[in-house]
Amino acid sequence: MKIHPDDITTFNQADENQRAEDLDFLTRRLTSSGHDPDKILDRLSDLQIAIPSWALGSGGTRFGRFPIGGQPRNLDEKIEDVGLLHQLSQMAGNISLHIPWDIPDDTERIKALAAEYHLTFDAMNSNTFQDQPDQKLSYKFGSLSHTDPSVRKQAVEHNKQVIDYGKSLGSKSMTVWLADGSNHPGQTNLSAALKRTGDSLAEIYAHMPADWSLFIEYKPFEPYFYSTVIPDWGTSYLLASETGERAYSLVDLGHHLPNTNIEQIVATLISRGKLGGFHFNDSKYADDDITVGSIKPYQLFLIFMEIIQGTATSPHNPDIAYMIDASHNLKDPLLDLLESLDAIGLAFLKASIIDFEALSDAQNRNDISRSSAILQDAFHTDVRPLLREYRVRKGGVHDPIRFYAEHNIREQLIRNRGKNTLATGL
């Protein structure tokens, strides 16, 4: 669904004066402390967040699911949904495809369709954690790490095929989330499984075009509950280093043990030029996959601080691929994604107005009350006027969440697509 530009204009005009006043207030504050709001907005413009093709329908848990109506029935409708998110927010200019859930029937047509919505294709995603109906060998006991070479070969071939799809869509990277693991001590030989995984990754890497990147995700548990083959950033980094120059770690915010200092992992990976991408979500307990910024907004701010600071001082890290990877169990998926985009935009903006020079000076003098104060000052600043301005300038709406509700978009989707559609995905 495309929103008519007139509707956008009408919506934006409604409280134009108030917004102008707010922006003026903020701009004066920022300018007086040495910031250039226009430059900040330019950088925000580069922060495009990919939406995964599997996140446009309702999610669920092993205990059940409560599907919403109007879910996209095919890849075309998924692109349409991402297009809508991008049109409103101007922050979601990429789509990340999952194979085999969203195999494009005709890559040229799909590419053209995406272009119509101003979307490009971000990292491709393979799936060897489920058995597909027509699959020859089972992944029950692993895929890239399986003891049986023929299962490994099948899984490697699948990954190669995903790369091939990506090539024709213009994607430039491949994300491997390898769910392989074990449920009980002794089930697998841990170091042998790691060795086999490295070998399989090397084959996938070799199949990639020379301008592609490989992102290696890590996760400590779920769907396996004793060990996973790539449990932590250390293992991911190890494999990335051994696999090749264009192999990188990918950080999913929900894939850490309790109390992990994620922002430090971010800093370390960037310092070694090995941070490839992010999967954004939020969590209180485990891989909860809830709305970005809904539990730990300060952590998100600190992560962006490390990104901004790290990429400024370690220029050999590649451009980072950002994606939202949440599960919309209760909320309307599109609304939930809009909330997440808001949270990401605000965290980025708050981190952007940190006085990094003063911070660096305080750090060098070990003036730790001062460094705290600098962070707090940025975090407590209300940067929403800037995010609204960005969207309006780019052609979007200043408040996508309100627009979505007021225009009854879900009702329209249900009318168009039906009440009981189910999107492929989890």
Added chain:
Amino acid sequence: MKIHPDDITTFNQADENQRAEDLDFLTRRLTSSGHDPDKILDRLSDLQIAIPSWALGSGGTRFGRFPIGGQPRNLDEKIEDVGLLHQLSQMAGNISLHIPWDIPDDTERIKALAAEYHLTFDAMNSNTFQDQPDQKLSYKFGSLSHTDPSVRKQAVEHNKQVIDYGKSLGSKSMTVWLADGSNHPGQTNLSAALKRTGDSLAEIYAHMPADWSLFIEYKPFEPYFYSTVIPDWGTSYLLASETGERAYSLVDLGHHLPNTNIEQIVATLISRGKLGGFHFNDSKYADDDITVGSIKPYQLFLIFMEIIQGTATSPHNPDIAYMIDASHNLKDPLLDLLESLDAIGLAFLKASIIDFEALSDAQNRNDISRSSAILQDAFHTDVRPLLREYRVRKGGVHDPIRFYAEHNIREQLIRNRGKNTLATGL
């Protein structure tokens, strides 16, 4: 499937001499330290573990499932499977029913069938965490705690119906696992939700016959990821106290935050006469639901220490209802349950041979090296000969896991039931 007594005899006779020797060795050791092995076996005989009707098929995660063949297709076959477990292990004399997954068509017939397998019906289980196809109102936003009184009424009525089924089957208790909760701060008014839950539980309690008990389970998260209505033992205890004399807390080993001292919760609840039941499983990260004793066998031993000690000194706690509540994602469900029964039996036996008198004396003198040594001595003792002896004496087999494998029972079940059957459950 019933095993022919001759097969049992043949199996047991095969290494009778070795077993006799092992038993003799252990018996001498135990006797010399003041234990009476026969009395211990009598107490083991009272430790019957209920098998839930939903645990006889393959489990899964939100990411997928890998079903095994030969799963029971109906309640009759589930009873048959529990019967087999009990015949082999002599430790699984109860079945715990879940409604609506396993509604008995004819309670008298089902009761008789269970009796044939020497099984009785333990606690009944309701389900308000999923929507059933024919259900009028959705539980998406809660059931017993829902803001809408008509949803609460529907959920209460369902629970009453479960009690009614239980009455006709001879069950004497009802377990409420209330999955209600929220995914985001602000989604629910936490104390209002707690109030509504208490009111609903009171209605369910009032419907129970006078000789029934109500077990209130707690769980910190999953399927909801910000809050659950009954997150911890404290809330469960609060509700049990306020609901009535025959309302108790139920402890599921996987339903705790990291590092929780579960055995202390057990001790505290018993001291207040409020420990109603257990759901056994093991876990490393969250509610992993893996084989009992496969990760933390020492914790299981300590739990039984508290049970034995607590029930001896706080005689006002009711008999505890024990159940295995695991999810068999990779292992053969029946084999997995046999492993869990083994682990429970061994932990119980090891706890039984603690020298409680010496322990109490060491505790009173604060001789903490001595109290450690007493526990270690019991835990390091190899009590397997006693467990084997128990089973053989009662008509079971000394090593159910080996018997199951050697008799190709899964293959027989597949032959009888088919390769693609799916048991109702998670």
Added chain:
Amino acid sequence: MKIHPDDITTFNQADENQRAEDLDFLTRRLTSSGHDPDKILDRLSDLQIAIPSWALGSGGTRFGRFPIGGQPRNLDEKIEDVGLLHQLSQMAGNISLHIPWDIPDDTERIKALAAEYHLTFDAMNSNTFQDQPDQKLSYKFGSLSHTDPSVRKQAVEHNKQVIDYGKSLGSKSMTVWLADGSNHPGQTNLSAALKRTGDSLAEIYAHMPADWSLFIEYKPFEPYFYSTVIPDWGTSYLLASETGERAYSLVDLGHHLPNTNIEQIVATLISRGKLGGFHFNDSKYADDDITVGSIKPYQLFLIFMEIIQGTATSPHNPDIAYMIDASHNLKDPLLDLLESLDAIGLAFLKASIIDFEALSDAQNRNDISRSSAILQDAFHTDVRPLLREYRVRKGGVHDPIRFYAEHNIREQLIRNRGKNTLATGL
């Protein structure tokens, strides 16, 4: 040290215009959404945070300490320091005494001295987790829960004495943090220890004047590492309920297992009228005792949301006693406390501007995107102008942290007290 009113005036006047502009902007925003800023400031005025007498010097860990100069050498100087914090922030009008670290030599004189600084005496604190040089029996193996009745008696007598000191100082409450616990399974009989604890608390309770309250703190571990006698809110609630009407739970933010939903505990305790007090600090891993709001500012906001909401709807909960309980290992203790007071003030103000009516409405309709948006709106608002206004109106300075630094207060303290003073405390 008292700051001369002229210095305050001078400091506040420096950026008066800017502040007026900021306040004006915020006031218009708040007023337009139905808030009355003056009423909010009135309520902030009631939120006085006690400063504990042991938190005015440098803290440390078991690995070492790095003391700062100018620490208060006696109770008089501690009162002086709290007086300074209060004069600047207008939020620290109470002092919480610890016995035996800060035994008042002459309670009348001390009371008068405190009054000079506009301070009153909040909850008294006892100490049975250390052995004092002159102590007859050791607390190595426990105090209120000790197996030996004479040790229990000594510990109870100490608590009674603390109450007596408090009476003469005008305090109205007593906090018991009972560190008793065990380091190894089997070291203590857990339920017997709980029983003895309850008996000891009953004796302490009986000694309290009729208008006093008893606050029972809980903590899962440290200084003991297997069990503590009061590990969680459930046990604290249990003991408070059994001890008497004026016995309450006390929540220290650092005393929880990983991932605990603390705000839900707050809601539950208030709903039962049993939340007595708070110890504020922040933590990432354990009882880290770092600056309030420095790690999880959103959690602090949610806690204040529950407090404001809960006390409005459950009027039978008593007034809550607030205290900061942090350890200043690296930062200047006074600066650290000022940072914490800032964080508390901001969290309280943000929670105060939640649109509770709209929230309640959204909750009743299960409009969970709306309820998220309501919370986010309050949290993202920059309420600092209001906090600054409050302080100036009450006679304090708008930015205590900057004032403290610019006036070289630590240097003055060092000049007055010396470089190597050590405050009693941890």
Added chain:
Amino acid sequence: MKIHPDDITTFNQADENQRAEDLDFLTRRLTSSGHDPDKILDRLSDLQIAIPSWALGSGGTRFGRFPIGGQPRNLDEKIEDVGLLHQLSQMAGNISLHIPWDIPDDTERIKALAAEYHLTFDAMNSNTFQDQPDQKLSYKFGSLSHTDPSVRKQAVEHNKQVIDYGKSLGSKSMTVWLADGSNHPGQTNLSAALKRTGDSLAEIYAHMPADWSLFIEYKPFEPYFYSTVIPDWGTSYLLASETGERAYSLVDLGHHLPNTNIEQIVATLISRGKLGGFHFNDSKYADDDITVGSIKPYQLFLIFMEIIQGTATSPHNPDIAYMIDASHNLKDPLLDLLESLDAIGLAFLKASIIDFEALSDAQNRNDISRSSAILQDAFHTDVRPLLREYRVRKGGVHDPIRFYAEHNIREQLIRNRGKNTLATGL
């Protein structure tokens, strides 16, 4: 204190027959399943556990300490104590020195003294987490990672000096536990601190003799509570790889976030030839530093399984340096160490009798019930007779804990050294 050989003989003879019977029973069991008990004992003989010079006195927490009498007053007495532990257990043939707590006045004399007790010097330990009285620059804000090059230089020089002491004592390795970190977000530039650390380690490494190894320890928190410079195995591995061939990671069992799969870290490090050493202890919550095996004996068994399996298949990992690093807050330190040695011996023996061939076969066939059964079989075997036999054969006593108690060794130490001695250390 040296025990007279006659006392040992007398003690061992007392229940010689019973022990012979037990050993005979176990030997028959092991032999019948293909094990050679003598070979196992040979391997146990290689498993010498270093005792750190700082662990022979009472430990404590930041809340207090309860010292025991008879603590060693100097390095000579510490060597004497380790000698006693070794004489009794035959498992503690190494001592690990800490500088500056235990600076040897005369290295030749100290070396000779150690030799008298059959002790050699294991890894040396430096200390830059405390300020020493005579120290020029403070480590309050870091040492090897400090922003100020002169502090880093001081810390590097100290480490070089420790190496020099070690050279003259015959040690062959150096352990760096770098406590540097930060207490608040923003306090340090995380990647700059990591860079400085790497540079400092390189200088230390360059100072080591060519046959020395450098062990780099990691720890997520404490004494700092927001970040540490080397928080996890990944960072330690990164630094070890970058520092040099003879730089390795060191695993302290208490230095992990909740739920970490430590045995997998062990497997991964060995597979890359980078596991240098272990610090043994046990913990339930954080770095609790309690008796080895007292909380998670099964985890200890799994760790030894990975060690035995890993070193057999990855022969390029160096010999691993084992040390006990516990804090004896309540127990008699020597008794506590004897308990830990017992736990290590038993875990090693249980892991040694795993049927690795059958396990490997089950793993290759993904027979996960079988692999579980193989582990359980080894773990449930009572291997104590073998540990006792080992000690008696080597000249020690079969039950050091009982011997220690029955011979009133602590009382003798108090008599010799006094009641109020304090050993240097934490």
